[in-house]
Amino acid sequence: MRSAISFLTPVGPARTPGPTTLDWFPPTGALIGLALGGIWWLAGRAWPLPVAAAVVVAADLALTGLLHLDGLVDTADGLLPHLSRERRLEVMATPEAGAFGVGAAGAVLLLRWAALSAIRPGILLLAGLWCLSRTAMAAFARTRPYARRAGGLVSAFAGPTRWPPLALGVVGGLALAAGWKVGHGLAAAGGALVGAAVVAVFAERRIGGYTGDVLGACAMVAETTGLLVAAAKW
Secondary structure, X not given: OHHHHHHHOOOOOOOOOOHHHHHHHHHHHHHHHHHHHHXXXXXXXXXXXXXXXXXXXXXXXXXXXXXXXXXXXXXXXHHOOOOOHHHHHHHHHOOOOOHHHHHHHHHHHHHHHXXXXXXXXXXXXXXXXXXXXXXXXXXXXXXXXXXXXXXXXXXXXXXXXXXXXXXXXXXXXXXXXXXXXXXXXXXXXXXXXXXXXXXXXXXXXXXXXXXXXXXXXXXXXXHHHHHHHHHOOO
């Protein structure tokens, strides 16, 4: 689990990930969500909901070391313009942020803030959605091909598909979300899984599989979609 925490957060010393690291993505995501949920609950008692929501958005960026946001930016810059497959991968490997990436990041952060502002603080909701987003990352990396020919840190994840950890991640995420509000929580969890699936399908069509950046985008879109569903008027 320590390698998963090291990979997904800036906490602890750097560790080289291995094939079993993915097994610990779901519980690590749940822990991040629980921490953010606690921050949300405390901030909601100290400030109006819009301010509390902004604190949670900022805390998520800090707890993930901007890793997933960086992946979202690079993925948008590579997958959204009209480019060849090879050029897409080149763009995603460069450190510069283009208009597509900046626009995608701005839209996602704004949507996350707005959705959180519309919901009363719920610790279990964030725990469930963040668990599912990391489960989706692990599932994508386990079941789909790596898009680059060689290299890349996430290439260390290569290994046989291990279904029990993925199944436990899905069940755990659904149970946590349902613990917030049964109907609304399960709908939000379903929205998160749909959002992750859309990114996965889009990336495979554009570059033939996943990269580390795509996994980060998958998590960001999954969480944001889940929050939007949770904030919807029912």
